[in-house]
Amino acid sequence: MSEKRVEDIFNEVLTGDVLKNALDFVEFLSTNRIIQKGQHEMHYNGECVCYIDTRNEQHAWLVWTAGDYSREHEDFPVDVQTKEIAWANANKCGNCEGVDCSPGKTKVIFGKTFTNICNGADVDMCFYNPEGDVLEGLKKLVKMRKHIISKGLSHQ
Numbered sequence: 001m002s003e004k005r006v007e008d009i010f011n012e013v014l015t016g017d018v019l020k021n022a023l024d025f026v027e028f029l030s031t032n033r034i035i036q037k038g039q040h041e042m043h044y045n046g047e048c049v050c051y052i053d054t055r056n057e058q059h060a061w062l063v064w065t066a067g068d069y070s071r072e073h074e075d076f077p078v079d080v081q082t083k084e085i086a087w088a089n090a091n092k093c094g095n096c097e098g099v100d101c102s103p104g105k106t107k108v109i110f111g112k113t114f115t116n117i118c119n120g121a122d123v124d125m126c127f128y129n130p131e132g133d134v135l136e137g138l139k140k141l142v143k144m145r146k147h148i149i150s151k152g153l154s155h156q
Helices: 006-013 016-031 080-088 132-150
Strands: 035-037 041-044 047-055 060-065 105-109 112-117 126-128
Touching (some): 006 016, 006 047, 016 060, 016 132, 041 132, 047 132, 080 105, 080 132, 126 132
Antiparallel strands (some): 035 041, 041 047, 105 112
């Protein structure tokens, strides 16, 4: 049995502008040749770009970034607004029940140090129902990750 496509899941659990924004993001991924692998992972050239999930009971969608966002890369500048969006969506440790990953860890996101970042996975940012400028900032971060992968810089 194959995994459900993320857009099908969105259509089942989201409505209104939340659904519109989620489908817009899926279209953006498709346009950038970023494909779904498994239930939650989105890949470009075989490497994870981000993770997508829904919270059915909350009628919400979430995106966790994958990769290194400790600094911008010299050939892919990041504007101040996008950095502020990244900082505002730092993935704080939630002391999840039944998971042995707390306390959080210290991480650097675009030169700014954060403490208590989720230690359960290697994701520095989490976007909850992104819309407007936040959604556009998330897209820029995904483009940065895609650029890093395409240049072979993701393992350096």
